Amino acid sequence: MLSSNGNQAQYVYFLLSGTVAMVIIILAYVSVRTTLDSKLREDLGSLQKSYLYVKPTLSWEYNNSWRQIGSKSNHLIYSAYFDNRLDVIDTIVDHETRVPIGSLRIIAILPRQFEDVITCTIRFEDFVDEFVDVQVHPLKEHHDCKFAPYSIMCPLYVNRNNTVMRLPQAIAISYPSNRLSKLSPTFVPISYPRDIDQLFALSKPVLSVCVGTLQQNYSDVLRVAEFIEVYRILGARHFYFYHLSASEDVMRLLKYYQREGIVDILQWNVPPELLPEVHYIGNMAQINDCVYRAMVVDNYRYAAIVDLDEILIPLKHNSLLAFLRQCDEGRTSAYVFRNVFFFKLDSNDSFSLPAHTRNRFLYTQMKVRRTLEILPAHQRSKCIVNTHSIIEMGNHFVWRDAPGYTEAIVPQSVGLLFHYRNQCINCKAQLIVDYTARRFGSLIWDRVDETCGHVFTERGICEATQN
Incomplete structure (x- = not known):
């Protein structure tokens, strides 16, 4: 005759056995459903590419507005x-x-x-x-x-x-x-x-740059010229600028680059009455629009998500494109660069300033002291994304990527985000000398001078703001 303890142990045994069996059945069901769903999507993908697609006959401007x-x-x-x-x-x-x-x-x-x-x-x-x-x-x-x-x-x-x-x-x-x-x-x-034959083509291994919205009548022409030329040296081929308000000289410079096929200028006409009620002029909409634009319209594989005071610097490669070619194995949604600060209030170092240059304040060349502290990933970090992997992009990291993709944190010995702030975050932070950005040599000085000379022929100078 079984004791009450024996009955209880037997009950627990059968209960656990039943639970394990149910878990196995559920896992098997999920596995079968997942396999069937993957097979269905694979079959539909083959069918999708078998059709002949006809693009609408409308004239396409590729320039939106709210x-x-x-x-x-x-x-x-x-x-x-x-x-x-x-x-x-x-x-x-x-x-x-x-x-x-x-x-x-x-x-x-x-x-x-x-x-x-x-x-x-x-x-x-x-x-x-x-x-x-x-x-x-x-x-x-x-x-x-x-x-x-x-x-x-x-x-x-x-x-x-x-x-x-x-x-x-x-x-x-x-x-x-x-x-x-x-x-x-x-x-x-x-x-x-733009070319309908690219609808299902492999993405082009091109680095584009999504730039934060120009606002508050932005007027630092020299910073814009330097920003574009530094990224071009680093391998970028195309830039997307979103315009809410900027000075006439800034727009004159951007339209020069637009005529050269280097820049797209997109209107960002958020109504003034809405600006206090949406965070930072709707910049999440701008970032995600830019990623989809780079992916769909131009079929570019890569997009850097940055502001005008941010330069993604590779430390072991000659360019960002060289870094991507070596490190991208195909399933990375974003390369996250950790942040260090350079401050405008810090003293200038004009040691490398060429005597002949006319545009004499390039922030990447004159500011050589940065914060010793390297901020953690996702804290003021910025990314280069594989546009075809992004579902939802954030300001500092990916919020949602396509199945099978994951982000990668760039080691601090391989690359950093150089963030050139007008105002210091911590004015007492420990600074160290970092000459990395001077490796461009005279190339960046000459390129900026040449561009400013083309655009502002009467003076050859891109004006810089003093604040």
Whole structure:
């Protein structure tokens, strides 16, 4: 006869056995579902690339601006991109008759507490289609402001039996609390590759630069010229500037680079009444728009996310591009460079100043003392991202990357972010001498002088601000 303790032990044994069996069944089910989902996405990917795609016949400017949605003055839509990545679509439905060929990624500003169901209205050349299966996410780093930048994803489905796919022209969003958004939709053009043959091509191993928004009538022309020329020496080929307000001379310089095919200038016309209610002029929308623009429109593999006072410096390679070519094994979403400060209040070192130069204050050459402390990763760090791996980008690190990708922290002996601050964070911080940026030699001085001479022929000088 079993004792009560024996019965209890037997009960516990059967309970644990049942729990283990249930866990095994659940894991097996998840494994099968994951395998089936991976196989489905692989099959759909092959089918996706078998179609003939026809780009809309509209004239494409690739220059967006903020537009009001319906009757809500502070509900705004900026841009939309065709994203061919099927692995960023969370759930694939109706794949027997209608198959996904990608998604449409929309950049918008809406209330942070937005709870409406969004409908995407997609306009083709000869008909309009609607989708309700929409993923809506406020972008991180909104700092609890009343309004927040949003990333909205509308899956794009087509009939399975079609062989020719005529891509849509434009897209609008609507939702119940904004009745006019349905009655009179605000359409924005959908951006595709400049060359439609690049729709599914391998990304180009090109380094582009996403620059923080120009604002407060930004007027330091010399800093802009030096910034562009330093990054060009480091291997960058293209720059995206977003313009809210800047001086005439700054815009004159940027338009010179634009004519040279080096710079895109994008309007960032956030309404003045919205600026106090959205964090830092909606910079999360600007960063994510730039990453998608580099990925979709130009098919560039890399984008550096930086401000005008930030230079990503490789310490063991001749250029950032050389660093990427050696270190990128294909599954890294971002290379995170840790931050050190140089301060404008610190004394200038003019030892390397060439006698013939006309533009005589280059901050990367005159400021040679930096903070000894190297800040931890994700604290004021900045990144170079693989654009094709990013779902949501933050100011200092990746918030969400595509499946299979992870970020990498750049060792401090391999690369650092040189951050040239106008105001010191800690004016008593210990400083050390660092001549790394002087390895450009006379090249940076000559390039800046040459550019300023072309743009400002009457004086050959790019003006620098004194504050």
